[in-house]
Amino acid sequence: MSDTKQSVPRSVVIAGAGTMGYSMAHIFAQYGFTVTLYDMAEEALENARTRIAEATDNLIEDGKLDRAQGDALQQRLGYTTDKACFATFDLLVECIIEDLAIKHTFFREVSEQAKPDAIIATNTSGLSINALAEAVAHPERFIGMHWFNPSNIIPLIEIVRGDATSDAAAETVRDVALALRKKPVVIAKDVPGFAANRLQFAVLREALHLVEEGVVDAQGIDDVMRYGLGLRYACLGPLAIADFGGLDTFHHIASYLNADLSCDNKPSALLEEAYREGRYGVKSGRGFYDYGDGRDVEATRERDAAYLAVASVLYGA
Secondary structure, X not given: OOOOOOOOOOEEEEEOOOHHHHHHHHHHHHOOOEEEEEOOOHHHHHHHHHHHHHHHHHHHHOOOOOHHHHHHHHHOEEEEOOHHHHHOOOEEEEOOOOOHHHHHHHHHHHHHHOOOOOEEEEOOOOOOHHHHHOOOOOHHHEEEEEOOOOOOOOOEEEXXXXXXXXXXXXXXXXXXXXXXXXXXXXXXXXXXOOOHHHHHHHHHHHHHHHHHOOOOOHHHHHHHHHHHHHHHHHHOOHXXXXXXXXXXXXXXXXXXXXXXXXXOOXXXXXXXXXXXXXXXXXXXXXXXXXXXXXXXXXHHHHHHHHHHHHHHHHHOO
């Protein structure tokens, strides 16, 4: 791939028609990209087609698109099980199963078929970009493009560079994210969990530790985040908050508090117990809370409504 930044790619393949894949395909098409959604299973593509049609109808009902724009959006979308689509794309975003060996097989095949200047991205949330790049021909055009669920609401995209990723590829993918009206952050080094998951799991580790120690219950922990820290972090990041609080104050607190924070390097006992009992959260009907008797659907609807309300106020989404 050339060291010169490309213009924003217009021909996009999304590989994997699951929840993230079809949502991403819909967003790309909404912003004028020509999109092919690829999956090995025709059933997955049919489900994606239905969900995308529903999402488009919702945009029309909400007044964000008129009927003609909705029809044009649908016309920019294609669905296929044919791997011939890997020979013509400008940008591919992979959303298949989170298994290193399976992804390696996929990327070997794709990168051998792809145009030399095509960019290949992965939506992995945890696998090493460098490890995945080992299976990519011309790894300088390989990069992480980590979206967040629900992708139609959460604006953040982590642009994750591997050791071989070129400046041109990173800048081009960042421009793509901006064209989608997302908020891209370039992660300059390939570290486990990138940035967002490292922060998320640091908070989760301390939250579970406080519950295990009987300091506060699960609902109390969530209320602390929702009505205190969450409101702050929705408006300012932790470093800006420290600036407002005073770095002298934060240094003083850190000098005695850091030593008392959890530094467990294994999953907490509470998380381990839930995992072994099959309490996976919303997907299984029970986690730290009960989602039975339709509560899973209600909770998801309430979550999305809250996310949309906050995003509308803060970002004009």
